[in-house]
Amino acid sequence: MAIYHAHTKAISRGKGHSSTANAAYIGGKEVLENEIILPNGIDLPTLTSQELWNKAEESEKRKDARVGRECEISLPHELTPEQRAVLAKELTQNLANRYGVACEYAIHHPSRENSDERNHHVHILTTTRKIDINGNLGEKSDIELDRKQCAEKKISTSQEQISEIREQIANTINKHLELSLCQAKVTHLSLQAQGIDREPTTHKGKALCEQERRLELQMVKVEIQIVYDCHELAKANAELAQLQKNQAIQQD
Numbered sequence: 001m002a003i004y005h006a007h008t009k010a011i012s013r014g015k016g017h018s019s020t021a022n023a024a025y026i027g028g029k030e031v032l033e034n035e036i037i038l039p040n041g042i043d044l045p046t047l048t049s050q051e052l053w054n055k056a057e058e059s060e061k062r063k064d065a066r067v068g069r070e071c072e073i074s075l076p077h078e079l080t081p082e083q084r085a086v087l088a089k090e091l092t093q094n095l096a097n098r099y100g101v102a103c104e105y106a107i108h109h110p111s112r113e114n115s116d117e118r119n120h121h122v123h124i125l126t127t128t129r130k131i132d133i134n135g136n137l138g139e140k141s142d143i144e145l146d147r148k149q150c151a152e153k154k155i156s157t158s159q160e161q162i163s164e165i166r167e168q169i170a171n172t173i174n175k176h177l178e179l180s181l182c183q184a185k186v187t188h189l190s191l192q193a194q195g196i197d198r199e200p201t202t203h204k205g206k207a208l209c210e211q212e213r214r215l216e217l218q219m220v221k222v223e224i225q226i227v228y229d230c231h232e233l234a235k236a237n238a239e240l241a242q243l244q245k246n247q248a249i250q251q252d
Helices: 019-026 049-058 081-099 147-153 158-179 206-251
Strands: 006-012 031-037 066-074 101-108 121-131 137-140
Touching (some): 019 049, 019 066, 019 121, 031 049, 031 081, 049 066, 066 081, 081 101, 081 121
Antiparallel strands (some): 006 066, 066 121
């Protein structure tokens, strides 16, 4: 069954975060594919990741400013690596076009120590400001506006926009699943909204998966120790029985 997970968070200086650090993380050693995506009509072939996120930091002056936004989205394990790459790029292009922002995405595969081989996902890092044809970052994107600003522009609030994005993500994933002739589907709706009475599943992060792996190894070690102890106990019982038998013979 395809798993739906889409989470967005703001990258804020107030919490000690930076867009350059996040970009360095998502472009780390577990990356299968990594690319900068710009809105349709903007072509900046020489723009590097370092240059882009330095611009994002420089465009914000406040100490508690938001300097980026990150989306983490599960990619269906039912798709091939090539199909997941196409899906990840389209998801990123959708965000770039919708908000007029620059984005960088990186596909991460399940880590070698990850006990869940289905944990394919993409990190999408977006600027908080719109980018122009010259690579300059200007006005804030709609999702970064407060309620008053959204009301003045007569657009959905940031929280409502996040819900809309989640629906768009689910629709895009389902389109790619259908194109791959896969019967699985995902939904952005909560279990309660679907009328399903059970605990929701959770997306396993790297730390949790590594912890589960360590616990599995510990359990194996305990099982091996139990088998060894049982063997030693059986050996000791056999030796005791032989001693008792020898003692009985001597007494006779």
